[in-house]
Amino acid sequence: MRNLLLASTVLAAVLTATGVSAQALPPTPIDPAKLSAIDKVLSSDAFEGRGPATRAEPKVIDYIVGQYKALGLAPAGDNGGWTQAVPMRRFSLTGPVKLSFTEGGAVKPLTQAEDAVAMTEIPVDRVSIQNAPLVFVGYGVKAPERGWDDFKGVDLHGKIMVVLINDPDFEAAAGDGAYGKFDGPSMTYYGRWTYKFEEAARQGAVGVLIVHETTPAAYGWGVVKNSNSIPQFDIVRDDPKASHPLLQGWVQRPVAVDLFKAAGLDFETEKKAARQADFKPVELKGTGFSAEYGVKIETIATNNILAKLPGTAHPEQTVLYSAHWDHLGIGPADARGDTIYNGALDNASGVSAMLEIARVFAHAPRTQRTVAFMAVTAEEKGLLGSEYYGLHPIFPLATTVADLNLDGVQISGPAHNIEVQGIPKNTLVDMLEAGAKQEGRYLSADAHPEQGHFFRADHFSLAKVGVPAVTLGGGNDLFAGGVPAGEAASKDYVKNHYHQPSDEWNPNWDWSGAAIDLGLYYDLGRTLATSDIWPSWHADSEFKARRDVTAAARN
Numbered sequence: 001m002r003n004l005l006l007a008s009t010v011l012a013a014v015l016t017a018t019g020v021s022a023q024a025l026p027p028t029p030i031d032p033a034k035l036s037a038i039d040k041v042l043s044s045d046a047f048e049g050r051g052p053a054t055r056a057e058p059k060v061i062d063y064i065v066g067q068y069k070a071l072g073l074a075p076a077g078d079n080g081g082w083t084q085a086v087p088m089r090r091f092s093l094t095g096p097v098k099l100s101f102t103e104g105g106a107v108k109p110l111t112q113a114e115d116a117v118a119m120t121e122i123p124v125d126r127v128s129i130q131n132a133p134l135v136f137v138g139y140g141v142k143a144p145e146r147g148w149d150d151f152k153g154v155d156l157h158g159k160i161m162v163v164l165i166n167d168p169d170f171e172a173a174a175g176d177g178a179y180g181k182f183d184g185p186s187m188t189y190y191g192r193w194t195y196k197f198e199e200a201a202r203q204g205a206v207g208v209l210i211v212h213e214t215t216p217a218a219y220g221w222g223v224v225k226n227s228n229s230i231p232q233f234d235i236v237r238d239d240p241k242a243s244h245p246l247l248q249g250w251v252q253r254p255v256a257v258d259l260f261k262a263a264g265l266d267f268e269t270e271k272k273a274a275r276q277a278d279f280k281p282v283e284l285k286g287t288g289f290s291a292e293y294g295v296k297i298e299t300i301a302t303n304n305i306l307a308k309l310p311g312t313a314h315p316e317q318t319v320l321y322s323a324h325w326d327h328l329g330i331g332p333a334d335a336r337g338d339t340i341y342n343g344a345l346d347n348a349s350g351v352s353a354m355l356e357i358a359r360v361f362a363h364a365p366r367t368q369r370t371v372a373f374m375a376v377t378a379e380e381k382g383l384l385g386s387e388y389y390g391l392h393p394i395f396p397l398a399t400t401v402a403d404l405n406l407d408g409v410q411i412s413g414p415a416h417n418i419e420v421q422g423i424p425k426n427t428l429v430d431m432l433e434a435g436a437k438q439e440g441r442y443l444s445a446d447a448h449p450e451q452g453h454f455f456r457a458d459h460f461s462l463a464k465v466g467v468p469a470v471t472l473g474g475g476n477d478l479f480a481g482g483v484p485a486g487e488a489a490s491k492d493y494v495k496n497h498y499h500q501p502s503d504e505w506n507p508n509w510d511w512s513g514a515a516i517d518l519g520l521y522y523d524l525g526r527t528l529a530t531s532d533i534w535p536s537w538h539a540d541s542e543f544k545a546r547r548d549v550t551a552a553a554r555n
Contacts, residue, residue: 043503057377093293100290103262133159156200162209185450189452208247259287319529326376416441418444
């Protein structure tokens with residue numbers, strides 16, 4: 001109680017300074033000053049953008065482990081240590097990257113990172129593709145359960161698959177052909193770029209080029225450029241070709257429009273046709289794609305960082321909090337000449353939140369179930385640290401109660417609402433909604449379901465293996481300015497800071513809203529850890545069947 005009163009006093013002072021009445025908000029054990037302090041350290045230049053498997057990683061591990069030790073947590077990694085080794089391959093392009101389209105017999109060079117980006121996650125020394133045929137396959141979706149097949153028997157072996165980002169419902173409207181097969185405005189997994197690459201591998205394509213458009217992608221070309229102009233990672237796989245085509249790439253929309261024109265096609269017309277279930281693949285006649293570049297492959301290990309507070313009655317049952325520690329490291333310079341991608345909001349803030357929740361648990365009476373904390377690696381490389389953990393869990397999946405993930409917190413002050421990424425169909429969301437209601441707040445639907453947030457955070461890796469999982473997000477209905485102010489802050493961040501060196505700690509950030517949200521998240525975890533509740537997926541969730549299998553293993 002003493003810690004709760006102290007934190008609430010600190011919060012009240014912050015709220016008074018910002019003109020918000022503390023009486024209007026619930027007390028919270030979370031200290032906003034501690035959140036800011038941890039974020040300031042982890043996002044400082046000393047950590048060089050926290051690139052996994054760089055010289056910065058040992059500094060990150062030492063810092064987080066030091067925090068764990070100071071709180072009296074026990075190690076929960078491999079062999080009784082603090083870390084879980086995640087074996088990975090790092091793919092770096094070497095020499096000049098030569099890309100080009102053949103259009104009407106003429107070669108049109110493409111500039112890597114400006115016109116297009118190309119990479120590989122297949123362990124080869126060199127990628128060499130000469131004038132491969134191009135086939136437009138719409139959204140590249142094969143979903144028999146939704147009555148959809150964009151391929152319809154086309155043979156893509158030796159060919160390049162040209163595909164749209166997002167899924168067929170995104171730019172459609174009610175009454176427009178097959179609208180509704182892909183959950184309306186909510187992005188399905190079929191809309192994610194990771195799915196496009198996986199499906200290209202299944203279809204036998206030598207490569208895939210995703211046409212980038214800012215609105216359906218939910219981020220600008222700068223994000224694609226910055227994320228793919230640095231070494232790429234994948235976990236070590238027995239059969240990489242089952243998950244990746246040889247070439248994985250993106251192309252700017254204007255470049256694609258010209259390509260379609262050279263093939264005698266109108267891009268917008270073909271794009272509209274791709275929204276219909278009877279769409280058939282279209283060969284881009286008279287065109288081809290060439291790529292030539294070397295690849296340096298290194299087998300490395302990065303690390304998840306784990307700690308726990310063992311349960312008093314059921315230590316074999318685990319409530320897991322997670323947050324990814326990594327960001328983009330050192331990359332291309334911005335207009336200021338800054339090359340360090342600090343990732344203060346994404347996701348030093350999530351780690352600071354996890355550690356602050358751990359502090360509150362450590363100073364409270366012990367729970368019957370174990371509470372664990374995992375700082376996950378390689379999220380920015382495609383959720384790889386959490387994917388590896390899902391395939392090689394430290395805590396058995398059957399007795400993992402839930403994954404409560406954190407990826408960015410509210411730094412614009414208190415909000416009347418909370419959000420969760422994608423509104424996953426499980427009872428954790430129901431419990432959060434009930435908790436928010438008790439506080440006089442509300443759970444709002446995902447403000448941007450078209451952006452596919454559910455598939456862009458580490459909870460997705462746990463969901464795929466059946467564990468009920470959720471990622472808490474800050475609300476957009478701010479006390480100071482309402483939804484317009486919240487949306488403006490979000491848009492400013494995405495446009496000017498997301499995956500850019502300017503995502504830096506700011507002394508003017510208002511952490512009071514995060515403190516309130518995280519108090520609710522702490523309460524949820526504590527409820528789970530002091531009860532016999534087993535959260536579940538709703539009956540219409542695609543993850544329920546997997547959880548049913550693991551749940552049976554508990555008996």
